Amino acid sequence: xxxEAPEYLVEGxxxxxxxxxxxxxxxxxxxxxIGDNIYVIGGSDDGAKLSMNVKxxxxxxxxxxxxxxxxxxxxxxxxxxAVLLNNDRILILMRDSPLxxxxxxxxxxxxxIKEQNKILGTEVVAWSKGVRGDGPKPIVISGPxxxxxxxxxxxxxxxxxxxxxxxxxxxxxxxxxxxxxxxxYHFTERSKMVKEIxxxxxxxxxxxxxxxxxxxxxxxxxxxxxxxxxILDIDVQGARLVRASPLDAIFIxxxxxxxxxxxxxxxxxxxxxxxxxxxxxxxxxxxLDQGKSPGLFDHILVNDDLETCYKNLKQTLGLDExxxxxxxxxxxxxxxxxxxxxxxxxxxxxxxxxxxxxxxxTPTLFLLDASLLKGGAPGRMxxxxxxxxxxxxxxxxxxxxx
Ligand SMILES: Nc1nc2c(ncn2[C@@H]2O[C@H](COP(=O)(O)OP(=O)(O)O)[C@@H](O)[C@H]2O)c(=O)[nH]1
Ligand SMILES: Nc1ncnc2c1ncn2[C@@H]1O[C@H](COP(=O)(O)OP(=O)(O)O)[C@@H](O)[C@H]1O
Numbered sequence: 001x002x003x004e005a006p007e008y009l010v011e012g013x014x015x016x017x018x019x020x021x022x023x024x025x026x027x028x029x030x031x032x033x034i035g036d037n038i039y040v041i042g043g044s045d046d047g048a049k050l051s052m053n054v055k056x057x058x059x060x061x062x063x064x065x066x067x068x069x070x071x072x073x074x075x076x077x078x079x080x081x082a083v084l085l086n087n088d089r090i091l092i093l094m095r096d097s098p099l100x101x102x103x104x105x106x107x108x109x110x111x112x113i114k115e116q117n118k119i120l121g122t123e124v125v126a127w128s129k130g131v132r133g134d135g136p137k138p139i140v141i142s143g144p145x146x147x148x149x150x151x152x153x154x155x156x157x158x159x160x161x162x163x164x165x166x167x168x169x170x171x172x173x174x175x176x177x178x179x180x181x182x183x184x185y186h187f188t189e190r191s192k193m194v195k196e197i198x199x200x201x202x203x204x205x206x207x208x209x210x211x212x213x214x215x216x217x218x219x220x221x222x223x224x225x226x227x228x229x230x231i232l233d234i235d236v237q238g239a240r241l242v243r244a245s246p247l248d249a250i251f252i253x254x255x256x257x258x259x260x261x262x263x264x265x266x267x268x269x270x271x272x273x274x275x276x277x278x279x280x281x282x283x284x285x286x287x288l289d290q291g292k293s294p295g296l297f298d299h300i301l302v303n304d305d306l307e308t309c310y311k312n313l314k315q316t317l318g319l320d321e322x323x324x325x326x327x328x329x330x331x332x333x334x335x336x337x338x339x340x341x342x343x344x345x346x347x348x349x350x351x352x353x354x355x356x357x358x359x360x361x362t363p364t365l366f367l368l369d370a371s372l373l374k375g376g377a378p379g380r381m382x383x384x385x386x387x388x389x390x391x392x393x394x395x396x397x398x399x400x401x402x
Contacts, residue, residue, distance in 0.1 A: 103130030146266030
């Protein structure tokens with residue numbers, strides 16, 4: 001690529017790095033060494049527009065390469081800092097960003113990346129966004145066609161519109177009369193969807209009743225970004241794939257009271273041809289068997305009387321308790337200081353913003369605890385703990401004790 005090897009490196013920090021303010025130069029680009037590779041993040045596109053691009057320098061061969069990048073990358077800010085974690089991911093802190101948008105991870109050799117390297121046959125890296133606290137777990141709802149999944153989900157979304165958000169799947173099946181593109185499904189061409197699956201845009205996908213269905217990473221992220229708890233209506237194959245993914249969800253299987261009742265509901269819904277009804281009923285037998293697979297579903301609910309099943313669903317989701325109890329207190333108005341230095345001990349990172357800017361309503365010291373992370377690419381990295389600290393002395397004592 002005709003460029004020199006990067007001169008500036010983020011080493012494994014164990015004491016304060018110098019206060020970095022010079023965002024005009026290096027601040028926009030960081031270089032982190034992992035094994036023989038140096039990951040250079042940031043820089044500017046043509047026309048000097050800031051970017052969060054990634055390129056890799058191989059120290060052995062002296063060759064630069066541009067990896068396939070999965071996931072949503074952060075919006076460029078006034079520079080960023082990079083800290084290596086676990087030798088398999090780089091924590092990125094966006095300068096001058098609100099806390100909830102400040103923390104990102106570039107995964108470079110996590111198990112997910114190793115798998116994607118094999119599938120895609122190229123070098124892959126993936127972004128995931130750090131989320132403070134554990135957040136509420138997404139909910140996967142499965143069950144045979146006609147059992148009432150859609151009806152139960154609609155009731156939940158109607159009663160708790162600000163709590164839940166629906167993961168809008170992609171499908172190659174034709175829309176039903178009342179279905180709206182982008183609301184019920186993203187109706188799509190098979191060839192387009194196959195390509196997007198190959199490009200790693202889907203969390204899971206499966207062939208169901210002769211059509212392709214899939215959950216895009218974007219669909220789940222859109223709900224999480226809106227601060228809502230994501231509901232996925234997917235088949236048993238999809239549930240199995242999500243179970244094996246880093247998405248830490250609750251899995252609920254909905255059963256009919258009897259096969260005859262399932263058949264009746266499916267026919268009375270009147271949305272399928274006789275041939276399609278027959279196919280769905282044949283598949284229902286296998287789905288009902290698979291629903292009982294040990295370890296796949298956390299809860300099985302029988303949808304006999306609708307109101308009773310809905311009540312049980314709400315109880316299962318703990319909706320009588322405070323649903324968001326696991327969230328950390330809001331620090332929404334705080335920002336990662338523009339100029340800051342970083343020190344790291346194990347998985348604890350101290351962000352020191354020097355002296356406070358005049359009138360700045362934000363603390364200058366933050367402790368970020370990344371020791372209990374869950375999830376990651378594709379999607380979100382949860383379990384990040386962020387503390388605003390009053391004084392440097394306190395934080396140094398604290399870090400010693402940790
Ligand atoms: N794996 C997977 N299954 C999906 C997805 N979206 C919907 N499904 C499942 O596909 C099946 C058929 O859905 P649909 O055509 O809407 O028919 P319905 O279940 O009779 O309403 C159902 O079991 C859904 O749960 C998805 O994104 N991934
Ligand atoms: N508990 C229930 N008792 C009777 N009919 C039901 C019940 N739950 C759902 N239905 C009806 O059964 C049909 C199938 O429900 P739907 O929510 O579309 O199923 P799914 O999304 O699982 O395919 C719909 O016409 C719905 O009104």
